[in-house]
Amino acid sequence: MASVKASVQTAALREGLRYVQRNPEANIQRLITLFRPFARMSAHREIIDQVEQIWRDPENNVRRGVERAFGQLSPSVIEKFALNFLLNAALIGVPKGHELREKYNCNIPWAILLDPTSDCNLRCKGCWAEEYGKGASLSLEELDSIITQGKELGVYMYVYSGGEPLLRAADIIELARKHDDCVFLSFTNGTLVTPELSAQLSEVGNVILALSVEGFAEDNDFRRGKGTYAHVVRAMDRLRSDGAPFGFSTCYHSLNTEEVASEQFIDAMIDKGCFFGWYFTYIPIGRHADPKLLATPEQRRLMYERVREYRSSKDIFVIDFWNDGEYVDGCIAGGRRYLHINAYGDVEPCAFIHYASANIREVSLLEALQSPLFLQYRENHPFNCNPLMPCPLLDNPDVLVSMVNSSGAYSTQRSDNESVETVTDKCRAAARDWQPVADQIWCSKSQDPGEAVS
Secondary structure, three states: OHHHHHHHHHHHHHHHHHHHHHOHHHHHHHHHHHHHHHOOOHHHHHHHHHHHHHHOOOOOHHHHHHHHHHHHOOHHHHHHHHHHHHHHHHHHHHHHHHHHHHHHOOOOOOEEEEOOEOOOOOOOOOOOHHHHOOOOEOOHHHHHHHHHHHHHOOOOEEEEOOOOHHHHHHHHHHHHHHOOOOEEEEEEOOOOOOHHHHHHHHHHOOEEEEEEOOOOHHHHHHHHOOOHHHHHHHHHHHHHHHOOOEEEEEEEOOOOHHHHOOHHHHHHHHHHOOOEEEEEEOOOOOOOOOHHHOOOHHHHHHHHHHHHHHHOOOOOEEEEOOOOHHHOOOOOOOOOOEEEEOOOOEEEOEOOEOEEOOEOOOOOHHHHHOOHHHHHHHHHOOOOOOOOOOOOOOOOHHHHHHHHHHHOOEEOOOOOOOOHHHHHHOOHHHHHHHHHHHHHHHHHHOOOHHHHOO
16 A cells, blocks of 8 residues: 555656646746655655745755756656655655664665776776776676665665776666666766767666866866866766766865865856766875875865855855765765675775675675674764764774774775775875864864864
């Protein structure tokens, strides 16, 4: 009976979406009303209330972004985003994940990051993915199995990295069609976005691209290779023309932070048609890593300030993977919100933590979540009582050493098998220098500074 009711509600929501798209400005309130019955958690009901309040203000930047989406994106994209992301991944998937955490006594993620291949058509300076070694891949059947298992746990959000995921574009489209109740986000260097692929993305509606860009041409091409900025811009133009969904993904480091944090850069990304931006800070992983590229404390503070400024003023949603720890209660890895499965099948707590104690080819997804390293993450989180120092590698290196050694985890970097002590030693100075800055920021936000400082 419950499944029948849910099907009726989903059908009503789908029809309501089509109604809204005829006149979004006049009918968006109807869409908000249609989502209310699915909000089982008090936090979700509060979010819906906030969205309703935002929509009453025509000058609100979030409202401007929504209006831009209705004007730019294809109807299929808008429908799939509302049904798969807002409904399945958030309103349905999150409560189910909470229930299963209690049942199985382990973390259940909101999203799963997958590497279809370890191969790439570029060789970016300091790339962490290069350390896995080339030539590996998860088969179509393995990817399908992971997604199927994930949905049984309430996971409807899947992210592709690599390597370059679009080397497997045909399989990505096939999986999107089969699992049309899920959302797929693919990080990509943008060089393989063909006219045919762009049209397919507009049509299937549930695959979003995050195009890697690290500033304008000079700063971008410094790490990613000459001419890559031109490829990214061309890909954005193509996707926008077809109504396909996309945003940008930026790694900020000591040589480009000021540029990618600038209003000029964020406005350029909006003008190209981006709806979101992911900011990642440089992490020195692997034998070719350059610790001098680590962002300085001043640069990390700049990113903290600018991202918050843009979220309240620009019609684009930007996230800083590290500096936004305060909104997700610290680190999201280890299955708390996400996990990473590399092209060899190793189930890692994070894309930047190259250690594992389980392989998806030998265990189920649930068993991987119950493996020793993931249980260490569950037991030890939060790794710092200041959420602006959430990461066990970049901010709390002793914690990572302890968890890896206590769990008996192995290195997944087949090209060099870096010990956890070697990896963390590259980040110790950065952690030491960031701590007083992070504590000063957090104390200034806290009513009780004594509880905010590590």
